Amino acid sequence: MSGAGATLEVVPAVLILLGPPGAGKGTQARVLEERFGLVQLSTGDLLRAAVAAGTEAGKAAKAVMEAGDLVSDEIVLAILKDRLLEPDVSKGVILDGFPRTTAQAEALDDLLAATGQRINAAVSLEVDDAAMVTRISGRYTCGGCGEGYHDSFKKPAVAGTCDKCGGTEMKRRADDTAEAVATRLQAYHAQTAPLITYYEGRGCLETLPAMGAIEDVAAALKGIVEQATR
Numbered sequence: 001m002s003g004a005g006a007t008l009e010v011v012p013a014v015l016i017l018l019g020p021p022g023a024g025k026g027t028q029a030r031v032l033e034e035r036f037g038l039v040q041l042s043t044g045d046l047l048r049a050a051v052a053a054g055t056e057a058g059k060a061a062k063a064v065m066e067a068g069d070l071v072s073d074e075i076v077l078a079i080l081k082d083r084l085l086e087p088d089v090s091k092g093v094i095l096d097g098f099p100r101t102t103a104q105a106e107a108l109d110d111l112l113a114a115t116g117q118r119i120n121a122a123v124s125l126e127v128d129d130a131a132m133v134t135r136i137s138g139r140y141t142c143g144g145c146g147e148g149y150h151d152s153f154k155k156p157a158v159a160g161t162c163d164k165c166g167g168t169e170m171k172r173r174a175d176d177t178a179e180a181v182a183t184r185l186q187a188y189h190a191q192t193a194p195l196i197t198y199y200e201g202r203g204c205l206e207t208l209p210a211m212g213a214i215e216d217v218a219a220a221l222k223g224i225v226e227q228a229t230r
């Protein structure tokens, strides 16, 4: 990994999306990317890429991810720091799935403090746990462009074909099984939900009811982001 000692460039906006698996963090991050030109940084996507590439980090993370547990802070931080060194982050970032532990949140604060930056907003997507299992078990993504779909809530216009890029290879995640989802929800409540209080204490927490339609949540989030990046 090259990120360990490198200095980060100043990032104009840093937004965090908090919420349990299935809350819509990835979906909303992609909307924000398109709308504001920000870059989505999903540690889950970065880890899945490391697993697919067979890197040392990927090998260490694979079984942990499949079981629905959290990957070690050390691996996640190394992967995130490497990603933050790429030039596109200078447009501003939406952190999706990071931080997930207090140690990660503190490490992020230290990283930003080193370049005099701050978090613009940490937005907590408020959802009902019970509905998350249904949401997650029906979801899949386009293997070409990553656009997300759902068996019940968001079908492509032509079955099996991506509306966005025309790709026909759809993928389901290995950790979207009922068992792993239960573990992921537990991990969220035990290790990540305390970050709501953490960011409240830092004065940058926004809470957003997120059980509604994707467009309605996106519209409310847009207002929060405009306010927070002013």
Ligand code: AMP
Residues within 6 Å of the ligand: 021, 042, 043, 044, 045, 047, 064, 065, 066, 068, 069, 070, 071, 072, 073, 076, 096, 097, 098, 099, 100, 101, 104, 175, 184
């Ligand atoms: P996600 O795509 O955000 O749902 O993440 C999928 C899986 O990757 C999680 O269940 C964890 O095993 C792992 N993961 C992603 N982000 C983190 C993180 N910030 N800390 C620890 N594990 C993570």
